[in-house]
Amino acid sequence: MKITLTKTKKVKPDYGKLGFGKYMSDHMLVMDYADGAWGDAEIIPYGDFNIDPATQILHYGQGIFEGLKAYKTHDGKITLFRPRDNFIRMNNSANRLCMPALDIDKVLDALYELVKVEEDWIPTAEGTSLYIRPAMYCSNVFLGVKSGTKYRFFIAVCPVGAYYENGLAPTKIFIEDFYTRSSIGGTGEAKCIGNYAASLIGQEKAHKLGYDQALWLDAKDKKYIEEVGAMNIFFVIGDTVVTPALSGSILPGITRDSALKVLKKNGYKVEERKISVDELVAAQNSGELREMFGTGTAAVISPVGEFTYKDEKYTVGNGQMGKITGFLYDTITGIQKGKIEDTFGWVIKIK
């Protein structure tokens, strides 16, 4: 694999004040598709792409991405969490968007090289990691609406801390009952860029009202809970952990799947099913709603302390992180950082 190292390394940011997605590393991985096949992956210095104004991605949004993380363990090893699952999902997204599938083994090998090249960009403090952003876009220069014949795949990485500004403090969620994010038969279960563009208006509305994120309802009835802008959602109702079933319009989160497996293995009662916003409000009013949290690569396990629906505000539990939320945060981050034994086969050690 061709690796061209930069001659001008960037000054590293303050790893104590990372936030999310602000500091890109020194190198990136690039691989192009043309004439029906992917070319070789290459690692090159991080930098701009030259994009013709008529490139299809800029007009019709044939673009997909993924998000995963690399960690440095306390004994200096470099690990990734369930990376193959991200590329399986990326190929599902590619299929939905009429884009070419990746050779997953080839891409994983190339990614491991990139992470090793960027080893000194992996932060080690609690709550930090190296965020990995694979993405693919149509690079044909053509203004007709049709799927392309040329694609660029790339991976950029950046050291990150907490996704939300307030770190692990419980988030406030606004239940959006007008706009919708996706519908059955649409692209909701694909990780495509248009889903995020469509969700911005809900997020802006939520922010203006003092909330961190919008919680989306199903597009047909605006009755059933789907997910949050950048995470799947869970509720602890009585002694049962409930999360919306994968309906086709929500992202099948890898952290969601990990949370379900950890909970089941530890004897918790878990249900994946339809849950209506009316049931949520009723559970809150009867005192049965004990905890609410989101799951995601960027968001990790994020407690929700407050939600609002139709101008009514509700505080979940005592507004603080609940017991099951804390258990999941500790267990999943413990496995990711090598502090807890990985009995699931999720952690891939690359060095």
Ligand code: PLP
């Ligand atoms: N839902 C949406 C819309 C997301 O963007 C994400 C983040 O990737 C998730 C859920 C959580 O998915 P995962 O746990 O695979 O990161």
Ligand code: COI
């Ligand atoms: C992730 O958690 O990796 C995401 O992609 C969420 C968001 C930053 C878009």
